[in-house]
Amino acid sequence: MNTSPRQKILIVDDEPDIRELLEITLGRMKLETFSARNMGEARALLQREHFDLCLTDMRLPDGTGLELVQHIQQRDPHLPVAMITAYGSLETAINALKAGAFDFLTKPVELPRLRELVSSALRMPTASGLSTAIERRLLGDSPPMANLRKQIDKLARSQAPVYISGESGSGKELVARLIHEQGPRASQPFVPVNCGAIPSELMESEFFGHRKGSFTGAVEDKPGLFQAAHGGTLFLDEVADLPLSMQVKLLRAIQEKAVRSVGGQQETVVDVRILCATHKDLEAEVSAERFRQDLYYRLNVIELRVPSLRERRDDIEALAMHVLNRLAKDTGQPEARLHPQALEALKNYRFPGNVRELENVLERAHTLCENRTIEAQDLRLSEGNCSADGALADLTQIDNLEDYLESVERKLILQALEETRWNRTAAAQRLSLSFRSMRYRLKKLGLD
Incomplete structure (x- = not known):
């Protein structure tokens, strides 16, 4: 007999x-319900009882559902709250998600959607399980990483679309996987897709599937990425690379929560959480009319920025030790030791390729080093990417200080522009410059 x-x-x-x-x-779902007619009654019940889920209307006689979400976030941040809004109140729903709501329903309430939402919310892992798993996968004790773990913990408890921004190699896909794995969809598929790697003529078929005979080569029915991710998470990496024609179709699929296969006559309902990422400045892409503004607002309900390795230099030693330990296990050899000068060289390097580049550098050095000790020269780091806080320049090679400083400034600005694909706003942010200051320096150096 079940007595739970x-x-x-x-x-x-x-x-x-x-x-x-x-x-x-x-x-009928064997759940115990408590009802409140207003904010006052809801707060009193929250004070007396422990709940597993809260469903609240947006408009209440003595307040708003948004205020209740904020109250619960302060009192019990791991209690999922779903907002019930009037049909078409998308802006209200998005504000609720930003405030910390788990998900939202529109009136009139569709019972299958209600049951689906409730079942999903009740599958949430415990708070302690969330934090422990995230710490194991995201190494580093620097303040930027502590903040990132805290944000992942919060976003895993929501169904809001998340836009993950960050440089190439910084770990955006790992962050997306953690959001998925620590949330209620963890037992369902996580489907990553590199939007820039799909030929434009095959995109619609890849995303939505196709029916047999719908085009030359379609020898059988094939489900698309949306169908494959049903119940789980679809991670759109490099989403800025989608052509405008595909952006229109993606927006419709997200809005309608349904897709139609190429050659199909009927739409298929799909339940997916959308996470996306790109190393480009998506807002700048919208300004340049290369990315639809309406799709941007749908995807960028919440933005999560992954810090570059340069912003968390204190983590480099722990990351290096982890990589060397893994390499030793993979090769069956004793773990290599990192010479203090080699560690100092790593800490003074800019790492334009971030954690991915650190792994590649150490893998190469692990192979080349002698006596299981990695020396600074084994790292083969590019001098052009060494930080200004590294070794001092050789004064015998400097004829004119102003010319030398100007050459260093030119090199760093060019590097920032190349890393951001010549997006001046992003390059200015990378160098902690105002856009006005950046524009002045570009003109002074003849780079405009």
Whole structure:
């Protein structure tokens, strides 16, 4: 006989018919329900009882559902809250997601969607399980990494679309996987797709599938990436590389939560959480009319920035030790030792390729080093990417200080422009310059 306690759901709505509908539906799911007609009653119940989920209307007699979300975030941030909004109130729903809501429903409430949302919310892992798993996968104790782990922990409890920004090699896909694995969709598929690697003529088929005979070479029915990710997460890497024609179709699929295969007559309902990433400045792409503004707002409900390795130099030693330990296990050889000068060289290097480049540098050095000790020369780091806080320049090679400083400035600005694909705004941010200062320096150096 099963004697485990029933999970408790708090329903907050001033309409008796809505409360009754939710109570009956959730009761049939073997869940215990508590109802409140306003903010005051909801706060009193939250004070007395522990709940596993809260469903709240947006409009309440003595406040708003958004205020209740904020109250719960302060009191019990691991309690999922779903907002019930009027049909078409997308802006309200997005504000709720940004405030920390788990998901939202629109009126009139569709019962299959309600049951799906409730089941998903009740699959949330425990808070302790979240933090421990994230710490194991994201190495580093620097403040930027501590903040990143905290944000992943919060976003894993939501169904909001997330735009993950960051440089190439910084670990954006790992962050996306952690958001998926620590959330209620963890047991369902995580489907990553590099949008820049799909030929434009095959994109619609790859994303939405096709029916047999719909085009030359379609010898059988094939499900698309949306269908493959049903119930789970679809990670759109390098989303800025999507052509405008595909952006229109992607926007519709996200809005309608349904896709139609190439050659198909009917739409298929899909339940996917969308995470996306790009190393480009997506806002600048919108300004340049290379990326649709309406799709940008749909994808960028919440932005999560992954710090570059330059922003967390204190983590380089721990990351290097981890990589060398893994290489020793993979090769069956004793673990190589990092000479202090080699470690100092790593800390003074700019790492335009971030963690991925660090791994490649150490793998090469691990192979080339003598006596299981990695010397600075084994790293073969590019001198042009060494930081200004590295070794001092040789004064015998400097004829004119102004010319030398100008050459260093030119080199760093060119590098920042190349790393950001000549996006001046992003390059200025990379160098901690105002856009006005950046524009002045470009003109002075003849780079404009």
